[in-house]
Amino acid sequence: MRDSAAFKDTRFASDNTAGICPEAWQALRDADQGSCPSYGEDALTARAADAIRAALGGEGDVYFVFNGTAANSLALAACCQSYHSVICSDVAHIVTDECGAPEFFSNGTKLLAVRTEDGKVTPAEVERLVTHRSDLHYPKPRVLSLTLPTELGTLYSLEELRALAAVARRHGLAVHLDGARFANAVVGLGVSAAELVAAAGADVLCFGAVKNGLGFGEAVVFRNRALSAEFSWRCKQSGQLASKMRYLAAPWLRGFQDELWLRNAENANRSARSLAAQLSAVPGARLVRPVEANAVFVELSAEHHEKLKSAGWAYYTFIGGAARFVCSWATTPADVDALVATLTTSS
Numbered sequence: 001m002r003d004s005a006a007f008k009d010t011r012f013a014s015d016n017t018a019g020i021c022p023e024a025w026q027a028l029r030d031a032d033q034g035s036c037p038s039y040g041e042d043a044l045t046a047r048a049a050d051a052i053r054a055a056l057g058g059e060g061d062v063y064f065v066f067n068g069t070a071a072n073s074l075a076l077a078a079c080c081q082s083y084h085s086v087i088c089s090d091v092a093h094i095v096t097d098e099c100g101a102p103e104f105f106s107n108g109t110k111l112l113a114v115r116t117e118d119g120k121v122t123p124a125e126v127e128r129l130v131t132h133r134s135d136l137h138y139p140k141p142r143v144l145s146l147t148l149p150t151e152l153g154t155l156y157s158l159e160e161l162r163a164l165a166a167v168a169r170r171h172g173l174a175v176h177l178d179g180a181r182f183a184n185a186v187v188g189l190g191v192s193a194a195e196l197v198a199a200a201g202a203d204v205l206c207f208g209a210v211k212n213g214l215g216f217g218e219a220v221v222f223r224n225r226a227l228s229a230e231f232s233w234r235c236k237q238s239g240q241l242a243s244k245m246r247y248l249a250a251p252w253l254r255g256f257q258d259e260l261w262l263r264n265a266e267n268a269n270r271s272a273r274s275l276a277a278q279l280s281a282v283p284g285a286r287l288v289r290p291v292e293a294n295a296v297f298v299e300l301s302a303e304h305h306e307k308l309k310s311a312g313w314a315y316y317t318f319i320g321g322a323a324r325f326v327c328s329w330a331t332t333p334a335d336v337d338a339l340v341a342t343l344t345t346s347s
Contacts, residue, residue: 008312008314009311009312009313009314010314011331011335011338011339012275012313012314012315012325012326012327012331012335012339013314013315013316013326014211014316014326015181015211015212015268015294015326015327015328015329016210016211017314017328018213018328018329018330018331019213019330020213020214020215020216020251021213021214021260021264021329021330023254023255023260024213024214024215024251024254024255024260026254027215027250027251027253027254028215028247028250028251030250031044031246031247031249031250032247036246038243038244038245039241039242039243039245040064040241040242040245040249041245042245042246042249044246044249044250044253045064045245045246045248045249047249047253048062048064048249048250048252048253049062049219049249051252051253051255051256052207052219052221052252052256053221054256055193055194055256056193056194056197056205056221056223057192057193057194057195057197057198058194058223059223059225060221060222060223060225061221061222061225061228061231062219062220062221062222063219063220063221063222063228063231063232063235064217064218064219064220064242064245064248064249064252065217065218065219065220065235065240066216066217066218066240066242066248067210067218068093068178068180068206068208068210068218069098069099069101070101070218070238070240071206071207071208071218071219071220072093072094072098072101072102072145072176072178072206073094073098073101073102073104073105073106073238074105074220074231074234074235074238074240075176075204075206075220075222076094076102076105076106076109076143076145076176077102077105077106077107077109077234078204078222078227078228078231078234079142079143079174079176079203079204079227080106080109080142080143081106081109081142082106082107082108082109083108083109083139083140084106084109084110084139084140084141084142084143085109085110085111085112085139085140085141085142085143086102086109086110086111086112086141086142086143086144086145086176087112087114087121087125087126087129087130087141087143087144087145087173088111088112088113088114088121088144088145088146088147089113089114089116089119089120089121089145089146089147089150089151090113090114090115090116091116091119091150091151091152091319091320092111092113092145092147092151092178093147093151093178093180094111094145094178095111095113096151096319105234105238109139109142110139112129112139112141114126114128114129116150118150118152118154118289118290119147119150119151119152119153119154119320120150120154120156120160121144121146121164122164123163123164123166123167126144126164126167126168126171126173127167127171129141130167130171130173141171141173142173142174143173143174143175143176144164144167144168144173144174144175144176145175145176145177145178146161146164146175146176146177146178146200147177147178147180148177148178148179148181148182148185148196148200149181149184149185149188149292149293149294149295151319151320152289152295152297152319152320153272153289153290153291153292153293153294153295153296153297154289154290154292154293155185155188155189155292155293156200157189158189158191158195158196158199161196161199161200161201162199162201164200164201165199165200165201166201168201169201174203174204174224174227175200175201175202175203175204176202176203176204176205176206177197177200177202177204177205177206178206179205179206179207179208180206180208180210180211180218181208181211181212181265181293181294182196182205182207182208183208183212183261183262183264183265184211184212184265184268184269184293184294185293186262186265187262187265187266187269188269188292188293197223202223203222203223203224203227204220204221204222204223204224204227204228205220205221205223206218206219206220206221207219207220207221209251209252209255209261211328212255212261212264212265212329213264213328213329213330214251214252214254214255214260214261214264215247215248215250215251215252216248217242217248217249217251217252219252264329265294265329267327267328267329267330267331268293268294268327268328268329268331269293269294269327271294271327271328271331271332271333271335271336272291272293272294272295272296272325272326272327273291274333274336275296275325275327275336275339275340276291276296276298278336278337278340279296279298279340279343282304282340282343282344284300284301284303284304285298285299285300285301285304285343286298286299287299288320288321288322289320289322294326294327294328295324295325295326295327296324296325296326296327297320297322297323297324298322298323298325299322299323300322300323300343304323304343305323307342307343307345308323308342308343311342313339313342325339
């Protein structure tokens with residue numbers, strides 16, 4: 001549900017609506033000193049890339065781009081030829097919200113979307129699609145794309161990820177992780193980032209910073225360096241090579257100091273749990289998805305929707321078939337109370 005003329009309060013519309021956290025903003029100011037090499041040849045960018053590699057447990061090629069659509073699309077293009085296909089969830093962002101960019105940048109790679117429960121792909125569905133046909137008239141499966149957390153706010157367990165990784169390896173599929181909210185998945189599972197990418201057998205991770213409050217850049221991390229050959233040229237051709245790369249990189253570097261990126265995600269996840277608990281107590285409201293990260297999906301009555309609309313709250317209903325409220329690094333208990341109060345106050 002969205003009407004820009006009617007909805008003024010965007011606190012729960014998306015974690016994109018929150019600003020940059022103060023520490024990241026300060027990192028930008030600190031980076032704005034003097035001159036330095038351009039196009040990613042500066043020391044800040046190198047240090048930020050090293051911090052990402054360290055967090056993920058080892059080696060990898062790291063590239064910074066401006067947004068998640070570019071990260072996903074260019075990463076998939078690096079993994080595929082035009083006659084290949086990508087297996088993914090039917091609610092994956094690459095299917096529903098990227099305007100054909102993955103197909104465009106890969107020169108036509110087909111997305112094979114599987115029907116999912118709570119947004120999660122199963123090994124059986126991957127097996128079914130890979131073995132469905134093997135003739136040259138069918139786009140050859142090349143990549144398994146997983147979203148962490150899913151678009152419905154759910155999380156794969158490490159066991160589920162290992163099972164999916166095993167199927168991918170057995171059939172020669174690369175594994176792509178859409179991690180726009182990767183920090184929320186790490187915190188939600190209570191594991192390290194390195195454990196998570198290892199369990200998934202990730203060849204490439206699109207690591208999100210924007211929704212985590214760390215500036216306005218995303219990172220594409222190739223754990224399988226064979227796939228990143230000439231990726232710099234892809235970034236340049238697609239307009240994703242920042243001339244002043246230090247401004248994309250500096251907030252990342254700050255994010256890995258004193259676990260800021262994890263604290264930001266924990267606030268978002270904790271706020272979502274609090275919101276879910278309070279919404280569960282609202283007469284006529286029903287949670288429709290497990291709350292495992294920073295999104296809450298709730299079925300509301302027509303009266304509830306009218307109250308929210310009248311009060312100017314912005315939120316979506318086309319994602320997952322229920323009202324979706326997303327918490328961020330900046331969400332406060334007062335924010336949660338304000339939203340719930342709108343639903344519980346007599347008309």
